Amino acid sequence: MISMDIKPTPTPAGADKQRRPRHDLRSRPRGALRITGIGTIVRFLVVLFLAAIVFLPVYVSYVSAFTPNGEMARSGIVPNPAHVTLANFRAAATAVPLLREYVVSIGVVTLQTVGQLLTGALAAYALVFPRWRGRRIAFGLVLVTLAIPGETIVIPNYELVGSIGLRNTILGVVIPYLAAGYPIFLLRQAFAAVPVEIWEAARLDGAGDIRALFTIIIPTCRPQVTNAVIWSALAAWNGFFWPLLITDTAAARTIQVGISQLAASEAGSPSVIFAGAVLVVVPTMLLVIFAQRFLINGLTRGVLR
């Protein structure tokens, strides 16, 4: 045994604690370092492989969008740079009023995200700080809404929004989604982790509920709030069936509905469809890339509590 070879030397009390780690290190069986190295490499390769699985379809979409039909299959994974073209984007822009639909989509995303954040924060605050009878039941009801598939409420929503005269308007697109269960759940969990003393102190200093929420609680939970914003924005940007159903003219159409027009033919041109897909995916990718610091922080926060 290697540890047997090491002669213990008398040391002053206290120093023992500091030296023990070194002793442990030395006493590690021979080859352990090499195993750790191999383990790291294996782990790295696995991560690389998984990243490739995720990245490959994105790569194929981008390359196909910039090359003629069939180029990807012809020249393999690295296409011939001589064939790079913007023709697919031009064809997509001719078939669909991209700019106007982008503007509508941005409007929908803004309204829906702000709405969900406001209703989510107010609901989460009410579920955490003031003490009132039935708040656990209320929270349970919010959780139940997460289990209801969106498709099942499309028709009642359609009839309701139609009956209040909001069909074919941007407001009609966002109104059923101004409150959502997931952001409430996310913010409620975040607020519950804030020490109640902070809230009590704010209240003692004379802050009302709204002021306590917006100046004390929300700034304390910035990562989770960012997380909720990203979730809401992505959901709003990616909506397809509801915006299609509730809008009748191109003026209130979102980009997702518009882009689907590129694929709606019996044998569409795959490269033009990819070009459309790339244009739709760019904002969501940018959002996730720039906000991922908050996203990861928000997701892992509280796991050790």
Place this chain on the structure above:
Amino acid sequence: MKNRVLTTAIVVAVLAGAAACSSTTSGSTGASAPDPSALKNAKGVTQITIWHGLGAANGVAFGKLIDEFNAANKGKIHVRATYQGAYPDLLAKYTAGLRSNSTPTVLLAGDIATGFMTDVKKSIPAQDMAKANPGDLKLSELSPAGRNYYTVDGRLQAVPMNMSTPVLWVNWDLLKKAGISEDTDLSTLDSVVAAAKAVAEKTGQKGFTMPDDDWYVEQLTSTAGQDFCTPDNGRKGTAATGITINSGAAKSAITKVADLYRTGVAVDGAPDGSASISAFQAGKVGLLLQSSGLLGALKTGTPFSYQALPFPISGPRSRSGGIIGGSALWLSSTAKQAQQVAGWKLETFLASPAAQEEFSHATGYVPINTETDSSATQQAYLKANPNLRTFARQVKNTPTVSATAGCVTGAMTAIRTSNINQLQAAFSGSKSVGAALDQAAADAKSAIKTYQEQVGQ
């Protein structure tokens, strides 16, 4: 994509029942097709709407026709055309609109919507409108294949707008490498199977592909001379009760194609057909079954000699042939009478020889008006574009029998979805062809039953 199809299927299913119920209370339709006086007596500009599912270049060409109609009818009729999603989404949206009475004056619905559109009884049959408006569209000018498809219970229900036809796309460079010359007969399924095997064997490339789409299974059935649905494809007064692909000539034809996949001669074409198109355009597959609508996409970036040939048949020529695809114009029975006549004027314009010629050149669809052929510019165009001539000839030469009319049932979307799943299992080898087709038939039977219960048939 699958999710979207499922969502659409759910919504259509939920709404179908309600739509059918409301139709029975609103009385019969078509009994009172308005005559031209309804529009004459209307004051100001009659505003009408048309919903369509034409995407990309087809949508652009359609928009141009609408602009032409609006310009020609300035001060009298104004049409607002809106894209409302691909055919299944369009149908879901229309069905939702039925409940709130917000459907368009004219709906350009996909071919397989025929059964559903007839069942909900919210359209005036084209036959009735033509009778009440003798100065407008002449139904006798419409292509017999188109009339055959959209005739249900002996009456033409809708005016076909665009027809596609399934064809065999051939990469001659690859076939020649396999020793198959351009004068080889590829008109039968057996000859196509043999050619595909030769390509795979001698060139190292794949011999065959097609989209994993039930439309092609329906074509393999009709080109075997067999009705897809029983009885009589649902067209002779009795609603369809099941599908026939697990028996007879259809089963034999589908098995031959499935064997190409199971032995590695064919390459998977993906449900949306994109993989089949990419592989064909990359020169990696010799033979492709696809819609005539592919012509536009092939025109750019196909660096080899290709040609469209008629869809291979496996049954007797007198009663076998392809089924048309495309869409047709359905006129609302709930719109105001002036709007209905204006809508009929629009349908007359869209189906006219000149509009059909223009639309055909822009999209590759086969003109639905037989008079288009008598135009000198059309003849010159066909001479310069032999593939379009092949499409038109195939449609013209298809015998008008129940097999080539295709199945009419409102459960078609659900049938197609379950058939695709079984088809993929059969092609991949995870299930025997017989077991997959039997399962598809059982699923179709229950889909039809569910649909009929919902609409109270």
